[in-house]
Amino acid sequence: MSAPGSTVSPDDESTRADRRLHPMSWLFVLIQQLKQFIVPLAALLVFGRGDRNELWPLIGVGALVVVALWRYFTYRYGIGSNAVVVRSGLFNRSLRVIPFVRIQNVALHQTVLHRLFGVAEVRMESAGSKEPEAQMRVLKLDDALALEALVRRRGAAVAEDQAEDSADVLLRLPPVEVLRLGLVSNGGLVLIGAALAGLSQYTPDFNARVPGRIGSQATHWLSGHVEAYHLDAIGVALIAVALIALIAGLLKLLSIVLALLRYYGFELSEHGRRLTAERGLLGRWRTTVPRRRIQAWTLEEGLMHRLLKRRGLSVDTVGAEANEDGRSLKELAPIATPQACDALIERLLPRAAWDRLEWRALPDAAWWRLFLPDVPWTLLAVFSLYWQVGAWSALALLWLPWAAFKAQRRTRRIGYAIGEVLIAVREGWWRRSWRFAELDKLQALQLTRSPLDRSCGTATLWLDTAGAGALAPPLRIRFLPEDEARQIYARLAAILSQRPLRW
Template sequence: MPPAAPDATAQDADRRLHPMSWLFVLAQQLKSFIVPLALMLLFGRGEGHMYQLWGLVGVGVLVALSLWQYFTYRYGIVDDALVVRSGRLERSLRVIPFARIHNVALQQTLLHRVFGVAEVRLESAGGQKPEAEMRVLKLGDALALEVLIRQRGRAVDGAAEESREAAPRPLLTLPLGELVRLGLISNRGMVVVAAAMAALSQFGPEDAVEDYLEKQAEQDLRVAAVWADNHHLGAVDYAIGAAMVLLALIVLVRLLSIALALLQFHGFALSERGRRLTVERGLLARWRTSVPRRRIQSWTLRESLLHRLFRRRSLDVDTAVSAHSQQQRALRELAPIATPDACDALVDHLLPKAGWTALAWRAVPDVAWWRLFLPSLPITLLLTALACWRFGCWGLLVLLWLPVAAFKARQLARRIGYALGEELVAVREGWWSRHWRFAEIDKLQALQLVRTPLDRHFGTATLKLDTAGAGTMAPPLRIRFLPEADARALCQRLAHALAQRPLHW
């Protein structure tokens, strides 16, 4: 159990934030509505809306609140704990033991780097908010606080202390070529396109699309048709033109993806210092986040079709920190892109007793393909009936999807497997996009044996495994389509193993 928090008073919190911290607090508060406000001013149609000037009054109030927070926020160090005091009318005093802090995140935007400061965020397991947010500290003070938490937290946990702080050991870096591959593999450019379309539809001129379709679209089509007739374009030329437009759009999206990959992962470096992993990344905004290795709860290897074309994979982890949607700085991507051998070597290094590369994988029974194919059968028959009602006998062509679905189900079933070692449980699934999901046995928090009506009919069951900090986008850790007897035996084996081991956070 972690030690009790030491006694502390408000006088122990005697350190101020950086003198310019109020500016960054103000920027954070304005961030939620500064973009809609700017778009409204740019694209707004009305004239004489003087009530919009009341927004300046709101900004003035936010400035006053930011200054108030700066003058009333203090922090300090007492023994092996951080003391945070805030508020004047409604006072708050928090004592946070270093052993409770699971993740230390440092952020430097371009503005932070200009002023030589950093934002510090301290996170722990569970909860909806971080333990403490310091916006902002001098960069040297922020790094010193990170080192202090690492040293004191290790000492409290009972780990062997070193006379000197060990130098960080690099585990993975991403050169420019890897970042370009990451941009080509990922689909981050679609995020920019979707955001731009959403902003245009939300804040652009009212009825702009309808006005264009009603007034200008027909004229533009006529001009294009006249141009095509003058150049004697045929069906092949139209097909080539459409293909070139589609290719240009794909290239544009990929270029945006590469640009985003450079912005987010430029200078990516995964390093190890003692028992703590640290990731640094970012071109304009620098992110630095660290977490003890023991806080990693589960692992996910991903391999899409584009990953296989480039002979790459990605490695993500879930850590025992709050899963609140705003905590984007938690360490998740250990290897945004790397070769399969590099990913395996990284797992073997961080889990030396798990024997990741030596696991014996077991396939599920052949009936799994039928279970995967079955949901597409009624949907296809329904769509066939609707197509026949609308198009006659031509609607029967929809039935051609059934052999495709059967082939896909067989390929998916062939890839499903699981492995159980002395220290690790792992599952794998996927065909076009594949993933491997695994966790140390002593990190499991719950076991659940699930049987649906189809499971009871086929004599199968699904074993669900739960860990702390599972990401919402992470694939589930489950073993599907097991024979009931095998599923119960596996569940009992894992339950017995968990009963003999302490739960490790």
């Protein structure tokens, strides 16, 4: 790609690509290509079964080595006066000229192997591309850091250059905060679930053999202790509770280990109009993104967050791989005090007046709208359990009072606020979230009304921004009176029509 309105000649001095990757870069390319064989090998070694035909592709490992070496000898890059130049290929040659002003994110990644060799993987991303504009596997660490600094300087205006010479540290997480992050996260449960899913995929009889074997062994162990110690029903219940607590504790310990590996040494700094986050214990990630690429913000806190008096602050950004593999700048504060999160928002959105927003709540009578979906599911559970336990299935109806209480608490938390710069919504009771975006970053408005909305005279207003993650809380205002929803829609539509879209 090249800058609009400019022409690039392959023979131009500014497009010379005469630099090689690190001499060991072929090894890292090979390792990346071999990752797909790790799970089949693990399944074969651990369980001794499985479809060995899945290992036939290992015959091509030799070919992959040749491909990795071929990539090293044919890949060249250069630094021009206003662009990065990448040449690759021998028979099918490719020339990419990437202007500095088009590079929105520079990400540096180091695994343990990278750190042993003193190298780093570099990714340069733009706004509209789904893939990195350039991916250099790998460069010397000094060269990678120099390239990142060069892109940051030349991609900014002269006035910004002077401001970016010094970095302001906005947030630094000490080890004790990372331990708290492990306590509030469920990384261990997610990892175990992903491992079981992978093993069930590559081991055809895994679901039929392994869970049954584990269940029979656990039943045999439990029945043996019941007979040996003459345990009554209370004793059996206490053992069951102890086992559940032990499993929960082990999963939480795994979550703490994962948090230390991923977020140890987390530091968020500001370089002019760019934000840089660096983290990792064994592997290191360093990501830089312009502040203008931030589209929406999310504050979240669960029950454990509230017990520890902490919150998490994340953002949605536009760019390649904005929501993939954890290498993008998504979490500005993985965990921090509410005061620290508010200070970050005030620093990065100084005109938003976040702490002075006037929140508007929903009428308390809207609680039944949140309670209503629980009724059919509860009745279905009672009907299903009746054929198993008889009249005892009526105990499932005890869920309805709890669901009504929960719906009332959630309704009191739902609200929205519209300022001169910002629009924000809040939801949740057990797990709370605040979702907000600058009015200039809104891309689309949608007013929807379900049959129930039409009966109740209400509507839902959806607000779309770019780069929103699939797991992020939706930016919407629910259960609004129709007249109020249309007024807000007309107001926001008028604002969007008068202001240019900013990325």
